[in-house]
Amino acid sequence: MRDTVRMTETTSAESAADSLTSNRSTTPQSEGFRAFISSGWAERDETIPAPRPAASSAAAHRAQLSALHPGERIVIAAGEPKQRSNDTDYPYRAHTAFAWLTGWGSDTVPGSVLVLEPRQGEDGHDATLHFREGAGRDTDEFYANPAIGEFWTGARPSLAQVAADLQLATAPLDDFRPRRGDLELGSPGLAQELSELRLVKDDFEVGELRAAIDATHRGFEDLIRALPRAAEHPRGERIIEGAFAARARLEGNDVGYGTIAAAGPHACILHWTDNDGAVLPGDLVLVDAGVEMDSYFTADITRTLPVDGRFTEVQRRVYEAVRRAADEAFAIVRPGIRFREVHETALRSIAESLDEWGVLPMPLAEALEPQNQPHRRYMVHGTSHHLGLDVHDCAQARREMYLEGEVREGMVFTIEPGMYFQPDDLTVPEELRGIGVRIEDDILVTADGAENLSIAIPRTADDVEAWIAEVRLG
Numbered sequence: 001m002r003d004t005v006r007m008t009e010t011t012s013a014e015s016a017a018d019s020l021t022s023n024r025s026t027t028p029q030s031e032g033f034r035a036f037i038s039s040g041w042a043e044r045d046e047t048i049p050a051p052r053p054a055a056s057s058a059a060a061h062r063a064q065l066s067a068l069h070p071g072e073r074i075v076i077a078a079g080e081p082k083q084r085s086n087d088t089d090y091p092y093r094a095h096t097a098f099a100w101l102t103g104w105g106s107d108t109v110p111g112s113v114l115v116l117e118p119r120q121g122e123d124g125h126d127a128t129l130h131f132r133e134g135a136g137r138d139t140d141e142f143y144a145n146p147a148i149g150e151f152w153t154g155a156r157p158s159l160a161q162v163a164a165d166l167q168l169a170t171a172p173l174d175d176f177r178p179r180r181g182d183l184e185l186g187s188p189g190l191a192q193e194l195s196e197l198r199l200v201k202d203d204f205e206v207g208e209l210r211a212a213i214d215a216t217h218r219g220f221e222d223l224i225r226a227l228p229r230a231a232e233h234p235r236g237e238r239i240i241e242g243a244f245a246a247r248a249r250l251e252g253n254d255v256g257y258g259t260i261a262a263a264g265p266h267a268c269i270l271h272w273t274d275n276d277g278a279v280l281p282g283d284l285v286l287v288d289a290g291v292e293m294d295s296y297f298t299a300d301i302t303r304t305l306p307v308d309g310r311f312t313e314v315q316r317r318v319y320e321a322v323r324r325a326a327d328e329a330f331a332i333v334r335p336g337i338r339f340r341e342v343h344e345t346a347l348r349s350i351a352e353s354l355d356e357w358g359v360l361p362m363p364l365a366e367a368l369e370p371q372n373q374p375h376r377r378y379m380v381h382g383t384s385h386h387l388g389l390d391v392h393d394c395a396q397a398r399r400e401m402y403l404e405g406e407v408r409e410g411m412v413f414t415i416e417p418g419m420y421f422q423p424d425d426l427t428v429p430e431e432l433r434g435i436g437v438r439i440e441d442d443i444l445v446t447a448d449g450a451e452n453l454s455i456a457i458p459r460t461a462d463d464v465e466a467w468i469a470e471v472r473l474g
Contacts, residue, residue, distance in 0.1 A: 027144045038138045044155075048164045054103030054295055055167040057204035061101050064197050066116060066125040074116040074125065074190075075182045076101055078108050087146075091254065096389045097185060097194045099296050102129060103166050106253040106294040109156055110148075113176050128169045130176040133159050195397040198388055200410040205388060206444060208297035209412055210453060212252065213442055215291040216299040217457050219247035223261075223287060224471045227279065227307055236279030237261040240287060248291045256298025257391045260288035263307065267436025268420040270381055281308040284315055286436055296389045300414055301454055302440030309468040314431050316461045318419050322437045323459060325349035325417040329383060333415075333443060333450035337407050343383035346417040351375040353419075359428055377427070378420055384413045387442055409447050416440030 028037075065074065078098040081089040094108040102114055112131035119126060132148065134156040135141040143151045150156065159170040183190055201209070226243040230236030240261040248255045262272040263279040267286035279285055285307055290299035304319060306312075311319060329346040348368065354375050355364040367374050386393040386402070393412075394402065418438030421428050441454045458467040 034140075037143055041137050044134070044158075046158065046161070048161060050164070051167050052103060052165055053204055053207075054105070055165070057202055058101055058103035059167060060202065061197070062116065062125070062127055065101065065194070068193060069116075069118075069125075069183060070123060071118045073118060073179060073182050075178065075184050076114040076116075077185065078104070078110065078112040078114075081110050093296070095185065096296065097191070100194070100198060100389055102168065103295075104129075105296045111173060113173065115176065126169070128171050129162065129166065130171050130173045131159075131162065132156065132173045133162075191396045192398060195394040196401050198394050199386060199397060199401065199405075200408055201388060201412050201444075202410070205297060206410075206412065208293050208295045209299065209387065209442065209444075212256070212291050212293050212297055212299040213301065213454050213457075215247065215251040215293070216289065216301050217454070218251070219244040219289060219291055220287065220301070220303060220457060221471050222247050223289075224305065224468055227285075227305070227468075228472075230279040231281055231307060234278055235276045237263055237266070237275040237277045237285075240279065240285065241275045244287070244289045248289075252291045252293045253296065254292050256290040256292035256300065260286065260302075262286045262288075262436065265423040265434040265436070267304065267438075268422050268434065269436075270420070279307055282312070283307050284311075284435065284437065286438055288438065288440065290391060298387070298389070298391050299442060299454070300387055300391050300440065301442065301457060302416055302418075302438045303457065303459075303464070304437045304439065305464060305468065309472070310465055311461050315435060315437075318421075318432065318435050318437050319439075319461050319464075321350070321353035322417055322419055322439050323461070324353070326415050326439050326441065326459075329415050329417065330441075330443065330450060330452060333407065333445060334448060335407055335409050335445060339384065339405050339407055339413075340403050342407075342413075342415060346383040346415065347375065347379065350379050350417060350419065354378065357429075359432075361427070377425075379418055380420075381416075381418070383417050384415055384443075386411065386413045388412060407445055409445050411445045412453070413443055413445075414440050415443055 076098050078094040081092045084090045092110050094104060098114060099105055109131040112129060115128045115130065116125035117128065134150060141149050143149055146152045163170040185191055223240045223243040226239050230239040233239055241259045244259055245255055258273040259275070260272050261275045262269060263277055263285040264283040266272045266277050267284060284304050286302065286304045288302040290301055292298040306315065325346040328349045329342045332341060332345050351360065351364060351367055354360050360367045361374055362372065366372060416438055418436070420436040421432040421434065423434040425433055439459060441452050444451045444453050458464050
């Protein structure tokens with residue numbers, strides 16, 4: 001009886017969802033229908049899965065957090081679905097900290113809660129994952145609750161299945177009770193600690209990032225094949241976006257962030273995500289995109305491609321200057337440097353190119369002085385950010401641990417310099433106006449240097465031209 005009562009209870013979120021559809025509900029309510037729909041079902045699949053690869057990684061993460069908070073109860077919620085409009089939600093994504101500490105990703109049951117209970121009289125915590133397991137078919141929830149009913153949203157796993165999968169003790173969600181003094185994500189300092197713990201990636205995490213980058217590579221080849229079709233449509237940027245999105249859904253959970261498909265002068269708009277413009281032969285198209293795996297680890301790659309397969313002389317000059325900045329920044333990466341040095345190196349290279357072209361309004365040495373920096377007009381963004389479960393990973397880490405922090409083996413971050421000459425910018429020659437170029441790669445810090453994880457995605461102007469020709473022929 002207890003299970004039946006528990007499973008028919010609804011949260012306030014579920015009640016709200018139900019109220020949004022009550023005026024058009026046609027769900028049968030008769031006792032005869034209830035009896036019929038509750039009978040005639042095959043036995044549920046109770047297969048116990050092998051532990052997923054993320055389980056041991058997540059256990060190590062929990063141990064790191066546990067060591068920082070002896071004697072304190074820690075509660076990490078996955079979060080509820082977020083409303084998009086009326087009774088429709090955005091695609092569900094569990095909180096990053098929850099995924100990092102449990103190993104659950106795209107198959108997380110919404111509303112789940114991880115509890116780290118301090119052990120009595122000894123160090124450490126015992127972890128329990130509370131979630132809403134599958135309801136009995138003799139309950140109204142099964143067929144009548146559009147928010148969580150299995151007829152509507154699919155079957156949920158059992159406590160035993162998730163316990164084996166994630167190597168975690170499990171308990172019903174209704175057994176969880178918050179307590180005064182719990183450390184939660186909103187507690188002072190906890191989100192910062194979790195960001196800082198995630199700065200260095202383990203072998204599992206690096207493997208997921210490699211897989212995300214490989215899938216992203218294939219996504220770029222898909223959109224290259226779509227370029228001729230994009231050039232024929234007034235909203236060709238959407239065709240590029242769609243081609244990549246299809247790959248992301250096929251090989252992962254989704255795109256890791258809103259794809260930027262910026263053709264022509266739109267490439268000068270740093271976060272252009274409207275993607276509703278034309279893709280014209282002779283122009284460049286800047287594509288910033290990444291596949292997010294089911295584990296939530298995401299790639300973040302930018303390539304700038306000539307729509308018709310060949311750079312003009314001016315486009316090539318800008319492109320190679322950006323690539324040179326990226327290569328010079330990559331060359332200094334090794335454990336022990338300061339993270340901000342990567343940006344400073346790339347920016348100096350950008351300034352040197354602009355000086356060669358006569359664009360800077362003052363001598364190079366003067367331009368590089370902190371109080372001047374006119375070259376930032378043409379690259380106002382930073383060169384690097386950490387990468388992992390979030391595209392802008394570890395964002396709540398302290399400045400002294402992030403921008404001013406020491407680079408360590410196992411860190412993964414982007415290198416993404418660019419040049420952007422706005423179409424109405426009178427400070428640059430007319431031939432440069434409307435050209436935007438960015439090249440972005442994902443970098444792993446090794447024991448004595450760095451590895452460009454995305455090096456297989458062509459980068460030089462010559463290689464990009466050859467790549468486009470090869471993909472189109474293939």
